Amino acid sequence: MSEPVIPAATESGQPTAYLHSGWTRRVVGYVLILVLVNVMVDSVLASPTFVLPQLSEAFHTDQFAWIGSSAMLAGAMWAPLLGKSADINGKRKILVLTLLVAGAGGLVCLIAPHIIVFVLGRVLQGAAVAALFLTVALVRDICAPKFAMVVTGLVTSGSAVFGIVTPFILEPAVHAFGWRVVFVISASFAGLATLLVRFVLPESRITTPGTVDVKGALVLGGGLAAVLVYISLGQVFGWLSAFPILVLLAGIAALIYWYRVLSRRPEPVIDIRGVSAALGLGLLVVVMGTGAYQSMLQLFSLLVEVAPDEGLGYGIAGPAALGLMFGVPSIGIMLGGTISGAVAARKGPALTLAAGVLAGVIGTALMLLAGAASLPLAVVCSFLLSLTAGSLVTSGFNLASILAPRERQGTVSSMVMVMVAVGSVTMNFIGSAILGATRVVHDGEPVNSSFGVHSYIAVAGAVFLLAIVPTILLVRRMGDHVVTGAPISHL
Structure with a gap:
């Protein structure tokens, strides 16, 4: 099969590389490897949420936000350094480094005797956060601009396919082997992804001279x-x-x-003064929207541990509740990312970003009304919120890709990842604080109150509503812009 390629041009118009503009066996292979990398990222960021109660019990702590968010917090620290390094030294080389560090972090978590060592392992695992934006930056090195948007949707959300079956596998695995099995899986994925990236993916053709x-x-x-x-x-x-x-x-x-x-x-390390108004608005939407979604994901892991008949006013525990809440919505992430990538190639990423925010508003509104005590409705709400997650992440990266030159894709993509990390960590801790401040005593034990749970959901919904303002401004500013290979940083 012949490989359709087009010459990529710099701002001066001179061709510097050849980019794929359609599907070939080679491109499919590249995409599958990049998806595998993001499966590893998901295993680092999301899988521990399945075992938050077990981790809290093992390390004798009620600070579940630290357990769930320490890797994302560390990712905010890693991202600027790794993004700039990738533009200078090559994206594949830095991606291999991040995978090795993340794998080592998984091993540290696996053998951690107490919470301090465990958090140290999570800090190392935070390098996986950089792996996500580096896969997106590599897509821009491999594919033509419009085709890259479609591929970005698949790369950022394709890992959700594994998320559909992961809960149904993890639940019996955790029951049989304990919470450590989660970190065995993440370290194994990191090792496999390292080998494939190093020996199959091409190195970046465009690098930026300079120092970190x-x-x-x-x-x-x-x-x-x-x-x-x-x-x-x-x-x-x-x-x-x-x-x-x-x-x-x-x-x-x-x-x-x-x-x-x-x-x-x-x-x-980040040229903050060079950030255009459009990119700034996009980053603001990403930090608010992904933060609100991640906080709801944390809440779901707590709701599935409480049965409705306990009389607390919330709780969705039931047969296969864990699998439904974290498996079925994975379809939403996959659909949200894939559809957003395809639509953005035609209409631009601003509109798909707006669609993601709207889905988040609807999902949290339904959750606030009755979803916290009804498993079927909670699954619907989680599905809508997962559409939001897939759309926001894909659209954020696609927006950055058209607002920055090719030689700065690593740096600009890292800014998107910093916003994802900051939003997620901030909202998770805020949610934890709300629950901690509103606990009540039930049957002699402190538990989360119904008021606290519903206040938690209301705060997430309010953040989604606030995100509408920069979204509208972004859509107006971008207008009918058509995706091309040239950056549009003037917007």
Whole structure:
């Protein structure tokens, strides 16, 4: 079978590489490998949510937000450094590195004797967050612009196919082998993906001469992490207690120092002043929408542990509840990402981003009305929210791809991933704080109250509603823009 390719042009119009513009066996093989990489990412980020109660019991902690979000928080630290490094040193090379680090993190979690070592393992696993945006950046190196949008939808959401059966496999596996089996699986996926990426995928044809500002990356990542850590520590030690306040001030000081000094260097790790208005609006929608969705995903893992007949006013435990809540909605992620990629190639990613936000508003509204106590309705709500997840992530990356030159795809894609990480961590901790502040005593034990659960859902819904404002502004600004190979950073 012949391979349709088109010459890729730089801003000067000179061809620099040949890009695939249609499906061939080789492209299918590349896509399958990139999907496998993102299966590993899902196993790092989502699989631990299946065993949150077991992890809380094993490490004697009720800070489930730390367990579920530590890898995503670490991803916010990793992303700027790895994104810039990928543009300079080659995306495949850096992707292999992230897979090795993530695999090592899974092994650390597997043998962790206490919570401190476990969180350290999750920090290493956070490198997997970079793997997601690097797969998207590699797609742009392999495919022509319009075709790349379709492929991006498949790469970012194709891993959801495995999510359909994962809960039905994990439930008996966890019952038989315990919570550690989750990390055995993630480390195994990381090892397999490393080999395939290294020996099958092509290296980046376009790189950017320069150096990586390691100091700037560490200061920026550390500042982000410190602010997010405050959100977690505040609910434990008190929002105005000395230690959390010191952590917050240190984070703010680091971010100010990075912005006022380090970001003005000739080659900053992220050129924040070069962010266009359209990209800024898109990033704002992503941080709000994905944050709201991830917080709801965390809530679902708690609701399936409570039976409706316990009389708490919430709870959806029942036969195959775990499989239904986390398996069936995987179809929604796959559909949301795939359809968004195909539509964006014709209409642009702004409209598909708007569709994702709308699905999130509807899903949380239904969940607030009755879904927290009805398994069938909860499954419908989870499906709608998964459409949101697939659409927002795919559309965010596609928007970044058309607003940045090819040689900066790694850096700009890392900005999208930072927004996903910041939104997810922030909303997860806020949700945890809401539940912790509204607990009641039931049969002699502290449990989440109905008021707390419904307040949690209401906050997520409010964030989706607020996301409508930048979405409308983005759609107006992008207008009828047609996707081409040239960046449109002026928007």
